[in-house]
Amino acid sequence: MIVILLNGIVMMLSLYLIYIWVPPAAILGETSRIVYLHVPLAWVSCLAFAVAGIASLSFLKKSKINYIVYARSSAHIGLFFSILTVITGSLWAKVMWGSYWNWDPRETSITLLLLLYIAYFSLQQIVSGNPKAPMLESVYLIIAFVASPFLIFVAPRLYPTLHPEPVINAQGQLMLDTEMRLVLAISLVSFTLLYYILLGLWVRIYVLKSKLHEE
């Protein structure tokens, strides 16, 4: 319960800071506030993916069933947040560069993450009856987990000729001064706490589901 309360307070604080307190960035004005939402969303999707990868790895090592529950729950949250990130990203790109989609390296890596989640869940659907399902899922997740850093090396080299360098590269290289950086940090913390709560909810769902099947 404390975590929920704590997160409630931090969330409200970050909300207040984002929408009212922090000074808008030089050129972008109001829309620059979206950074404080978009970046944490992307961060949580990656965090969820990493947690799912590590959970699958430990499931392989110790093959205790609750690790696979963590991997699945974390993947659920990751899927939801990566969808949100893609939506907010493209909405914002509409303003920044005038088109909903223009192959910015950040966008492609998040989309790849979304593709990975979709692939993972389609696998999960198909193997749900199979006794080897947990093993198949975690092996695939580990393969994806190992392959994903490679894209980070590839992303900046992606179609370098077509990619216009914006005044402010909207994803991360924003010239953040101290206040903005502080607000971003708080927002990141509040979203991570939110992730933690959602993880607890999903784990609860899986535990209840397995209880149901057992009887």
Added chain:
Amino acid sequence: MKLYAIVTAMQFLAQTDSNYSKTLFWVSAVVWCGIVCYLVVLHRKIKQLEKRVNGKK
């Protein structure tokens, strides 16, 4: 869960009275409604499952 409902309501209030740009409004609307609905859906799912588990015992 009610906490989040209040938080989002407050956020909308902060929105409407000041002249923030439309995109910011849309983006925050998408984000916050998404999260709140997600929480509510999960919460209801848990309640439902708990009812069925207790029902079975």
Added chain:
Amino acid sequence: MVTVKASNLSKRYTRMLFRDMSFSVATGQSLAIAGPNGSGKSTLLKIIAGVMTPDSGNVAYWYNDKPVDTAYIRNYIGFAAPYINVYKYLTALENITFAIGTVDDDAVQLLDVLGLSPHSNTMLMFYSTGMIQRVKLALAFLKKASVLCLDEPGSNLDEQGKRVLFSLLEKVQPTTAIFIATNDAHELNFCKRSIVLD
């Protein structure tokens, strides 16, 4: 001299197949596993052969009183069962070279005894089920392993085939530990000891 020691094995699918199953079989002994269909005979045999892990308990292999690492158990086991399919696009000899490595004169002689030598160069897709069963038995016996696991070895065999099977079993009995999962009366009383799964 090999000993296969199983200690409180248990395995559960939708229902508990068997619980705390313990036995020990040494070279020269044989154990039959009987029980109605779906009682877990094959599962138990797979666990003994090291191809499936039990929910609890374990199977220990001792060769000349030295424990055998689980990764190398497969070299000590000859396994023939209806659920182990041979490659239809390969001929009998090719299957043997794949599984055993070389087709030596023992192999040729055994194929002759099993009446397979005239067809040993045709693909198994053209074989009858009885002949396929004989190929499977040949593969298990040719392994010359110190443990022999057979799941319904007599299935699809005609009288002459069964006679050959029992003569082979008698021949290898002194030097191997034999496990047979079956409901066939003749095979059951071939084995000295037996377990019944319900």
Added chain:
Amino acid sequence: MIKALWRNIQKDILIEFRSRIIVSIVLSFSVIVTISIGFATGGIINSPLLHAAILWIIIFFSGMNTLSHVFFREIEESTALFGVIHYPAVVIYLSKLLINCCVMVVIAIMVIIIYVFVISVSVYHGIYLIAILIAGSLSLAFATTVIGAIAALAGARGGLFTILAFPVVLPLFTVAIQSTARCFEQQVFSPLSAIIFLLAFSMVLGMVSYLLFPYIWREF
């Protein structure tokens, strides 16, 4: 170890050539797609990047039809247990991996020959092109072999395999396309960085798959 590996490979090669499923699928797929693109564009595509993209898409999708077939046949005819009782899972993995590599390299070479024949493309750096094609197809095989096993064990025919393999393979896909595009341009360039990336990618995934494969290829 080597003898065991050779026996597995020999078995798979014999079966593949006798059943001739892979060979017919691959040949027909790559020929049909290349020719249809030839028809559509009348053989005139000016941008090198487009050439490279089309080339790699053909290679990727013909690979997708075949790479999981090696495992799927074992599951379909339930001969997997037969292999497992005689050989450790790693030997089975290595033999299937080598077969997939050969299949992919053959696909790549065949596709490039048909492509150059059907669609007028000016290749300025032939040797580089071949090197990148081989490195790319090898890394495709390395990256997707275990995913092929997963798709086969999941019991889904081709569709699932493509969905699962695409996001994992995307990084090397983009690098391969970019470096192949440069082969169709005049100015000199060194494909070394691309080839190193492709091989590094496949080494890492190959190693991880080597460790993971025994966890899924058991208990049939």
